[in-house]
Amino acid sequence: MPQTPSRTERSRTAILSAAFELYTEQPYGRLTIEGIAARAGVGKPTIYRRWNSKGAVVLEALMEHVPPTAFPDTGDLVRDLRTWLHGIAGLLADPDRGPLFAGLVGAAQLDPELAEAWRERLYRPIRAAGADRLRAARDGGGLPPVDTDVLLDLLTGPIWFRLLVAGETPTREYADAVLDAVLRTP
Structure with a gap:
């Protein structure tokens, strides 16, 4: 029963x-x-x-109804990064879900409690998973010696910038271009 x-x-x-x-x-x-x-x-x-x-209740409600994009670990770093960035771009481009996340990011700039809830419940866990994955790849020889925090910023920053500052919808193609530019070696 x-x-x-x-x-x-x-x-x-x-x-x-x-x-x-x-x-x-x-x-x-x-x-x-x-x-x-x-x-x-x-x-x-x-x-x-x-x-x-x-802020804390609204963020939890949003995360429960629209789960954030997790960082995958299939063993293929480039494919995992691409999947992750496609998930972020897809979420932010979704006409129903994207504005909800973008709105909270904007509101967090004026609401310190929401900003802390955002960092604690969403940003830090996803960031930690990404950093762990990148460190493992770097330590295993799959990445050159790089600062994983900088690399994560280089990968996600342009997508958020495109949405929040430029007012343009991030696309999978844009995410691919960011990934290709960041991982390109001279």
Whole structure:
């Protein structure tokens, strides 16, 4: 017999669904904990028991409904990098999902709690996986001696720049061009 979710789990699910729905309907700046609580059918204290800010709950809701692109490890570094960059470009180019991530990046510039939640829950784990993969490739002779942080910045920075600064949609072809340019050896 299937186990019935606990009241805590039902509340969590309702809160994350409400936060995601509201975020797809309005900009981050107009969201409120009060609105999320009302949509979820819970009180504000229920939200604050689990999340310390609006940014933290919205980020978790987004990550649950639109999982970020993980860093693969198939043993073929170039293919893994290409797959990873295609995933990032595809996510950011998606007309429904891309603006949600871009909107949070923009909002994080003015919301220190959201910025910290973004770094802690999304950026650092993905970055660590990428750095581990690149270090292993470098140590195994698959990459020249390079600073893995710089290499990750060189690979992802242009994609985010294209979206957030240039206002252009990143494509798989653009991701390929970035990868080819970064990995090209003289």
